[in-house]
Amino acid sequence: MGRRDYYEVLGVARTASQEEIKKSYRRLAMEYHPDRNPGDAEAEVRFKEAAEAYDVLRDEDKRTRYDRFGHEGVSGAGGFRSADDIFSHFGDIFSDLFGFVGAGAGRRRRPTQGADLRYSLNVSFRQAAKGDSVNIKIPRNTTCPECRGTRAASGTGPEKCRHCGGVGQVLHNQGFFQIRVPCPVCGGFGEVIANPCPRCKATGQITEMRELAVNIPAGVDSGNRLRLRGEGEGGMNGGPPGDLYVVITVEQDDTFSRDGQNLLVTRDISFVQAALGVKLDIPTLDGNIVFDVPRGTQSGEIFHLPGRGLPYPGRRQTGDLLVEVRVLTPKNLTGRQEEILREFAALDEQKPLNAARNFIHKVGRAVGEKLSSAGKS
Ligand SMILES: [Zn+2]
Ligand SMILES: [Zn+2]
Known part of the structure; x- marks a missing residue:
């Protein structure tokens, strides 16, 4: 012919x-x-x-x-x-063709981005307030350095699957119909590893412990997430790595309680100090300061010290330090103290309203006592 x-x-x-x-x-x-x-x-x-x-x-x-x-x-x-x-x-022309056919087409080892990782980090109140750099160790998957992710032993490479010719699919007769099924030899990837990489056992990735320095910005709060780009799991088949999210938990502090970027300290003073005013040592993030409690302070009054709280991360702004003052009423008076107080009360003529209230209160209690003792008999 x-x-x-x-x-x-x-x-x-x-x-x-x-x-x-x-x-x-x-x-x-x-x-x-x-x-x-x-x-x-x-x-x-x-x-x-x-x-x-x-x-x-x-x-x-x-x-x-x-x-x-x-x-x-x-x-x-x-x-x-x-x-x-x-x-x-002609592997490529057919894979191209079958790929175009759509549903059930051969699988490809496409570059895929690595997974994001999450790491929970506990920091002390001081670290959160002032910012710090903390070293953390995380296990993560990364591209195998020996085969550089090819999954084949060094000096060798993945070979085109002979069974399907690199297409990843084979034709299968089913009665009058022919259907394409994933190649049973290569699992649909079109290539096989004859000599697997011994380091990663042909997975293309290894798990390694990695030490990273995490910069903690001043003012972070519990629940804040820090994103470290590219520090997540390694990508597959040449894909980019994922990100690492460090989730912060800030420990409680003995001295300060926290409300957002404001700090709160509570101090007890005597009713005499409340009436006459007093100088108090108040802790701040930068050491103690002397705070003047003014004369006539009421119990529960809160004083704002602007700019002495926590910085807002990434902003040129700082919260306040709130000083809450509680007035203590003395319980055990000496005879002399009581005498002076009674004298004080006698001089304190400005509050007839309060005196009237006290009287009503006393009467009320007396009536209540009578009722309860009547109930008992
Ligand atoms: Zn390897
Ligand atoms: Zn195959």
């Missing part, structure tokens, strides 16, 4: 573009594929013929020689033994 002209075989003009040649070959390959034409010798010849023609015409160099010298110019072209042979030779 004489050899047919390659352009005729593919059904394209001599001036056809690479795109046209490729398109035409794909169509023919699908049409004459042996799996679709079982036992059809004619189809098999056409299938191989098309592959040979495509193999020459897709290569500009071979195509030029063919154009000038005909079949003689490209002796040795073709010689494909089987469909498998052809599949592995």
Whole structure:
């Protein structure tokens, strides 16, 4: 049988573009594929013929020689033994094709971003107030340094799966229908690792303990998250790494209680100090200061000391220090103290209203006592 002209075989003009040649070959390959034409010798010849023609015409160099010298110019072209042979030779064109087919197409090892990691970090009140740098150790998956994620032992690489020719799919006969199923040998990835990397056992990643310095900005609060870009799990197949989120928990402090960026301290003073005023030592983040409690301070009164609270992270603003004053009433008076107080009361004529209230209160209690003792008898 004489050899047919390659352009005729593919059904394209001599001036056809690479795109046209490729398109035409794909169509023919699908049409004459042996799996679709079982036992059809004619189809098999056409299938191989098309592959040979495509193999020459897709290569500009071979195509030029063919154009000038005909079949003689490209002796040795073709010689494909089987469909498998052809599949592995033109792996990309078919994977491309099957990929386009959509549902059930071969899987690819696409670059995927690594997972984000979360790390819970407890910091002391002081660290949160002033900011600090803390070293943490986290286990994380990272690209295997030995195989650089290829999963193959050094000096080797993943090889194209011979079973599916790198397509990741094989045709499966089911009655009159043919369906594409993932290749059972390579699991649909189109490649197999003949020599697995011993370090990562062909996973492409290893788990390592990594030490990182975390900068804690001054003023952080419980529940704040710090994002460390690129410090999460390593990406797969060349994908970028994920991020690390450090979630802060701030420990309670013995001296200060916290309300957002405001700090609160509570001090007890005597009723005499409340009336006359007093100088108190008040703790601040920068050491003790003397605070003047003014004369006539009421119990529960709160004084604001602006700018002595916690900084707002990332802002030029600081909360306040709130000083709450509680007035203590003496319980055990000496005879002399009581005498003075009674004298004071006698002089304190300005509050008839309060005196009246006290009287009503006393009467009320007396009535209550009578009622309860009546109930008992
Ligand atoms: Zn490895
Ligand atoms: Zn395979």
